[in-house]
Structures are given as structure tokens and as C-alpha cells.
Amino acid sequence: xxxxxxxxxxxxxxxxxxxxxxxxxxxxxxxxxxxxxxxxxxxxxxxxxxxxxxxxxxxxxxxxxxxxxxxxxxxxxxxxxxxxxxxxxxxxxxxxxxxxxxxxxxxxxxxxxxxxxxxxxxxxxxxxxxxxxxxxxxxxxxxxxxxxxxxxxxxxxxxxxxxxxxxxxxxxxxxxxxxxxxxxxxxxxxxxxxxxxxxxxxxxxxxxxxxx
Amino acid sequence: xxxxxxxxxxxxxxxxxxxxxxxxxxxxxxxxxxxxxxxxxxxxxxxxxxxxxxxxxxxxxxxxxxxxxxxxxxxxxxxxxxxxxxxxxxxxxxxxxxxxxxxxxxxxxxxxxxxxxxxxxxxxxxxxxxxxxxxxxxxxxxxxxxxxxxxxxxxxxxxxxxxxxxxxxxxxxxxxxxxxxxxxxxxxxxxxxxxxxxxxxxxxxxxxxxxxxxxxxxxxxxxxxxxxxxxxxxxxxxxxxxxxxxxxxxxxxxxxxxxxxxxxxxxxxxxxxxxxxxxxxxxxxxxxxxxxxxxxxxxxxxxxxxxxxxxxxxxxxxxxxxxxxxxxxxxxxxxxxxxxxxxxxxxxxxxxxxxxxxxxxxxxxxxxxxxxxxxxxxxxxxxxxxxxxxxxxxxxxxxxxxxxxxxxxxxxxxxxxxxxxxxxxxxxxxxxxxxxxxxxxxxxxxxxxxxxxxxxxxxxxxxxxxxx
Numbered sequence: 001x002x003x004x005x006x007x008x009x010x011x012x013x014x015x016x017x018x019x020x021x022x023x024x025x026x027x028x029x030x031x032x033x034x035x036x037x038x039x040x041x042x043x044x045x046x047x048x049x050x051x052x053x054x055x056x057x058x059x060x061x062x063x064x065x066x067x068x069x070x071x072x073x074x075x076x077x078x079x080x081x082x083x084x085x086x087x088x089x090x091x092x093x094x095x096x097x098x099x100x101x102x103x104x105x106x107x108x109x110x111x112x113x114x115x116x117x118x119x120x121x122x123x124x125x126x127x128x129x130x131x132x133x134x135x136x137x138x139x140x141x142x143x144x145x146x147x148x149x150x151x152x153x154x155x156x157x158x159x160x161x162x163x164x165x166x167x168x169x170x171x172x173x174x175x176x177x178x179x180x181x182x183x184x185x186x187x188x189x190x191x192x193x194x195x196x197x198x199x200x201x202x203x204x205x206x207x208x209x210x211x212x
Numbered sequence: 213x214x215x216x217x218x219x220x221x222x223x224x225x226x227x228x229x230x231x232x233x234x235x236x237x238x239x240x241x242x243x244x245x246x247x248x249x250x251x252x253x254x255x256x257x258x259x260x261x262x263x264x265x266x267x268x269x270x271x272x273x274x275x276x277x278x279x280x281x282x283x284x285x286x287x288x289x290x291x292x293x294x295x296x297x298x299x300x301x302x303x304x305x306x307x308x309x310x311x312x313x314x315x316x317x318x319x320x321x322x323x324x325x326x327x328x329x330x331x332x333x334x335x336x337x338x339x340x341x342x343x344x345x346x347x348x349x350x351x352x353x354x355x356x357x358x359x360x361x362x363x364x365x366x367x368x369x370x371x372x373x374x375x376x377x378x379x380x381x382x383x384x385x386x387x388x389x390x391x392x393x394x395x396x397x398x399x400x401x402x403x404x405x406x407x408x409x410x411x412x413x414x415x416x417x418x419x420x421x422x423x424x425x426x427x428x429x430x431x432x433x434x435x436x437x438x439x440x441x442x443x444x445x446x447x448x449x450x451x452x453x454x455x456x457x458x459x460x461x462x463x464x465x466x467x468x469x470x471x472x473x474x475x476x477x478x479x480x481x482x483x484x485x486x487x488x489x490x491x492x493x494x495x496x497x498x499x500x501x502x503x504x505x506x507x508x509x510x511x512x513x514x515x516x517x518x519x520x521x522x523x524x525x526x527x528x529x530x531x532x533x534x535x536x537x538x539x540x541x542x543x544x545x546x547x548x549x550x551x552x553x554x555x556x557x558x559x560x561x562x563x564x565x566x567x568x569x570x571x572x573x574x575x576x577x578x579x580x581x582x583x584x585x586x587x588x589x590x591x592x593x594x595x596x597x598x599x600x601x602x603x604x605x606x607x608x609x610x611x612x613x614x615x616x617x618x619x620x621x622x623x624x625x626x627x628x629x630x631x632x633x634x635x636x637x638x639x640x641x642x643x644x645x646x647x648x649x650x651x652x653x654x655x656x657x658x659x660x661x662x663x664x665x666x667x668x669x670x671x672x673x674x675x676x677x678x679x680x
Contacts, residue, residue, distance in 0.1 A: 022647045031291040033251035085408040091343040093359035119359035189369040199228045209464035
């Protein structure tokens with residue numbers, strides 16, 4: 001996984017609650033056996049006017065000009081501002097893949113769904129939970145000022161607005177460590193291989209029915 | 213000793229290691245694998261030069277992409293076919309305890325085949341790259357969905373790192389009325405706590421109405437725990453659980469069975485165990501449920517009405533209702549029973565088990581699918597469910613009524629195969645998600661129980677199945 005580097009980025013506001021992973025990346029794109037190629041189909045049903053299919057040339061498809069990511073002012077956005085319960089529904093990891101491959105590096109929302117939250121951090125996509133009132137303000141500010149950017153400092157666990165305000169955010173120490181160093185979590189777990197083997201041996205004795 | 217919740221016990225029994233900050237390393241007993249979320253995990257494993265830690269923990273099937281008719285033609289869609297063939301190749305190369313490939317007599321939806329083969333046993337940790345893994349909590353398991361990175365992590369280490377969630381007890385006491393089933397209870401709970409109400413929690417369903425449910429009903433309920441945002445849903449082990457498990461192909465036998473049962477009987481919350489949150493519902497007050505919007509929490513009763521956004525004070529919620537009604541093409545204050553349907557789907561990991569099909573068949577028997585219904589599908593959850601239903605003559609009841617009787621798979625729950633809604637079509641569905649485009653781009657989904665779906669099929673619009 002790529003290291004997360006603290007940086008500033010253009011903000012795109014997606015003003016709806018309960019954005020589910022079916023909306024983030026529709027099912028037809030889940031047929032791929034690859035990890036890449038999902039960016040053009042992020043929010044496919046909202047982004048295009050026709051129906052997307054694997055193998056279709058997305059650059060030739062008609063765009064829904066009303067959709068926030070199609071507006072000229074949000075081109076090149078790296079930070080997605082969202083509402084509560086972002087990423088609910090299906091466990092598809094294709095959702096954070098699509099967000100990252102589109103160019104997002106962080107999503108800010110009042111709350112995230114559990115599996116999506118896990119999946120995102122495993123891929124280096126930073127999810128920042130902020131109080132609903134702060135998120136409300138960021139929505140208003142970003143919509144009012146074209147070119148609105150936020151600076152994210154992972155070390156300090158803080159975001160800064162163009163007006164010089166700072167908001168701190170919580171992040172689990174282990175997730176932060178993995179994100180900052182781009183660590184392979186499997187490697188970290190395998191450092192406990194002896195413990196896992198010992199646990200397994202005990203379990204095999206206590207619950208032999210689990211080891212057929 | 214401190215009184216423990218069922219979740220506490222399951223957590224503790226699987227805890228390999230715990231860091232100072234409370235991050236746990238949890239041992240995984242059962243890993244269910246399907247074609248959609250596994251190819252990149254197998255590839256990752258290979259690229260890192262790693263092997264599957266414990267092959268006998270893996271039970272696999274192909275379900276999401278598989279067609280539900282013309283099986284003799286194979287999988288026509290080349291993209292879907294490649295994904296299914298990739299699973300075939302990966303299992304062939306790395307191995308599994310059991311594999312039920314496309315067209316195998318025991319193939320089916322991963323959350324149906326696990327329990328019916330005894331691959332899901334009480335007290336297990338069960339994971340799968342699929343959010344509806346919460347289903348297996350019905351057996352007193354700690355079961356949850358994971359993403360592809362975690363699928364690879366479990367393959368490589370047999371463990372997952374995670375922090376313990378909070379515990380919520382959902383108590384449903386009383387006797388549910390006739391025609392009110394587990395699906396209605398599940399939707400009523402989600403209507404009450406919301407789709408984020410369970411975020412950060414594992415739910416334990418308890419109370420006399422839950423105890424009275426069959427294993428099929430408990431699976432339906434736990435299946436929908438994810439739609440309340442919970443990590444997991446679970447029900448304590450009792451005679452119903454043990455009787456269901458007994459004699460399944462992968463269940464223990466003889467002396468080991470007795471030993472297992474003695475352990476399984478401890479899998480319940482202790483008296484006086486503390487939950488972080490408790491929610492209560494009265495089963496007798498639950499009516500048949502119908503969703504009207506694009507989130508499972510947008511739900512009402514069959515005698516209810518489409519809500520009026522003008523009455524909602526919170527601007528974000530109001531906008532949410534307006535957006536949902538626009539997508540669903542519904543007018544505020546419309547009686548639910550006046551909503552006409554185009555398609556009917558009876559199936560999915562929520563409601564495709566034998567009990568669901570029997571319930572739907574009681575409504576379909578001797579009736580005909582209404583003329584405005586373009587397609588009414590019955591998709592059994594597995595080859596075994598299909599065979600049993602056919603032995604009971606349920607297939608004939610459905611076919612005579614005008615339903616199509618299909619081969620098992622996930623089918624129109626998410627429409628990765630040909631079973632989809634066309635833009636603008638409206639469907640009464642026994643599945644679990646009514647998100648925009650879930651069953652096909654532009655399709656409109658109303659979630660209901662199997663009896664309510666069958667009743668909608670014969671009436672052509674929603675109707676209280678109890679009044680037929």
C-alpha cells in the first residue's frame with residue numbers, strides 16, 4: 001500500500017447521506033478480476049447519462065453535468081466531503097479502489113459504515129470523521145468558494161481551512177501507523193505466527209470438530 | 213466472575229493476541245469464499261509468495277455471477293465466466309475443505325450453503341468477502357463481512373486484526389401475529405434504529421419472539437443486521453440451533469458431537485450481562501413491512517402511506533426523502549397498497565431457504581400472477597433447497613401460478629447475472645437492499661417478506677397477505 005502523505009487538496013462536496021457502495025461502484029464492474037481500472041466508473045450511475053458496462057469506452061459516454069464531480073470547479077478534487085453513514089452496504093473493496101483510482105486521497109464525513117471504513121484504510125484511503133456541525137460548515141464554505149482546498153496533516157491529526165481554522169480528528173493509532181508507513185498488515189500479523197500456531201494447537205484440542 | 217455477553221464469549225474464545233491499545237488478533241475458524249471478492253486476494257497471495265494458512269477452513273462456491281436458467285449453455289457473459297473460472301482455478305491450485313462450483317448439486321448462495329452443509333457451526337468465527345456474512349450469527353457465531361484485503365489476510369494468517377465493538381441487545385418479546393415473519397421483524401428493527409443505528413456495535417437478538425423463530429428465520433434476521441450498520445448480528449444457541457446442525461455433512465458425530473454440544477450450550481449471554489445499548493420491540497405490534505425508499509430504513513407497514521417530506525423538519529432528512537421519492541417515482545401520502553409492481557423477486561441470502569419458499573407457496577397456491585406483472589421469479593438459495601422444494605411440490609405450485617422456477621444463485625438481489633430490473637421497473641423483492649440501481653440501473657426496489665412478495669405478485673400491487 002502507498003504511504004499516506006500529508007497534503008492539501010481540492011474539496012468536492014457530495015451532499016447526500018447514506019451513500020452506499022453500490023452507488024460508489026455499481027455491480028457490473030465487480031466482475032473484473034483486477035485491482036485496477038475502477039476510477040472511470042466511480043459513481044457511474046450518477047456520473048453518466050447512459051448505462052455503464054465493463055469494456056465500454058467511458059471517455060465517449062454522455063456526462064451528467066449536474067453531478068458534482070462533473071462540474072469544472074471540482075476537476076482534480078482529492079478530498080471528498082460527504083454526509084453521514086458514507087460507504088454503507090456491500091463489503092466490496094472495489095469502492096475504496098474506485099475512489100483512490102479516481103484521485104481521492106481522503107473522505108471527510110460525520111460517520112462511515114464499518115466494513116467500508118476498514119477497507120479504505122487497508123488501501124491508504126484516509127477517512128476523517130468530523131462532527132456534523134463542522135462538516136456542515138465545510139459544505140457551506142466549499143460550495144461558496146470555488147477552488148476551496150483543505151490541508152490534511154496526518155501527524156497532527158488535523159485539517160486546516162483556507163480561513164486558517166484547524167479541526168482535529170481521531171484516528172486509531174495502529175491505522176495511523178500503517179497509513180503513514182504504507183505497511184503490509186499481513187506481514188505485521190505474521191510476526192505473531194508462533195502465537196497463532198500455539199492458539200491453533202490449543203483450539204484443535206479443545207474443539208476438534210472445527211478441524212476436519 | 214463478571215457476567216459476559218455472547219459477544220464477549222465469542223471474542224474471548226478467539227483472541228490470539230491483544231495490543232495495549234485494545235487491537236485484537238482474532239482467529240478465524242471458517243472462511244467462506246466466492247468468485248467476486250476473492251480473485252484479487254488470491255493474486256495478492258501469489259504475488260507475495262504466500263500460501264493459504266489452513267486450507268480446511270475454506271468452503272467455496274460460485275453464486276453472484278451464475279445464471280439461473282439454461283445451465284446447459286454455461287455462463288454466456290464472458291466477463292462473468294472468467295471470474296467464475298478464476299475461482300475454479302484458484303481452488304484447484306490452493307485447495308479447500310469443500311468447493312461447490314457452478315452446476316454442482318450443492319452449489320448455491322454462500323450464506324445458504326454454509327449452514328445447510330454444517331460448514332457453519334455454533335461458536336465459530338465465520339468470515340466471507342460479503343457483507344451478509346452476518347447471517348451465520350444465527351448459529352451463535354461471530355460472523356461478519358470483510359473486504360478483499362481482509363480475505364487475503366485471513367488466507368495468509370488465519371486471523372484478522374480488529375477492535376472489539378460495543379454490544380447491543382435487541383429484545384423482541386411477545387408473539388408475532390400470523391403472516392408476520394423474521395423479515396418483518398428485521399425491517400421493523402431497522403425502521404426503529406436506522407441504517408446507521410448499529411454502527412460500532414454487534415447486535416444480539418433476544419426475547420421470546422426470537423426464541424420462537426426457526427433457524428431460517430434467525431438467519432433472515434441476522435442477515436439484515438448489516439443493513440442496520442452493525443458489524444455482526446447473533447442469536448444464542450438453543451435446542452433449535454442444535455437440532456438444525458445435527459446430521460449435517462460437516463457437523464461432528466459420536467463422542468465429538470456430545471463434546472461440541474456441551475460447549476455450544478454455553479453460547480448465550482449470562483444473566484446480568486451488561487450491554488452498551490438495549491432496544492426493545494413488541495412482536496405483537498409488528499405489521500407486515502414494505503420499504504418505500506432507497507434505504508432499508510425507509511420502511512413502513514403495508515397499511516401505511518408514502519411519507520410526506522413536507523412534514524420532515526430536518527432539512528437533510530427532508531432532502532433525502534424527496535430524492536428517494538423522485539427516484540422511486542412515488543407521490544407523498546400514497547397508500548402502500550396502491551403501489552403497482554412490474555416484477556417480483558423471491559430469493560437472495562435473506563429469503564431463499566425452504567421455509568421462505570413454503571411461506572410464499574401458501575399464497576401462490578391456486579392463484580395466478582396478475583397480468584401487469586412482467587416477471588415473477590422464484591430463485592432457491594441452493595441446489596439442496598431447490599431439490600427439497602421440488603420434492604414437496606412447491607415448484608409446481610409456483611409454475612402453475614405463473615412464477616418462473618429458476619436455478620440457485622444470488623440472482624436479482626444484485627443483478628450481476630441476467631436477472632435484472634430495467635430502468636423504471638418496480639419490484640417487490642425479498643432481498644436486503646433497496647439502494648438506487650441495486651437490482652439494475654434505474655430499477656425501483658421495495659423490500660418485503662416472501663408472503664408479501666407472493667401476495668403482491670397475485671394482486672399486481674402491494675396487498676396485506678393476511679387479507680387474501
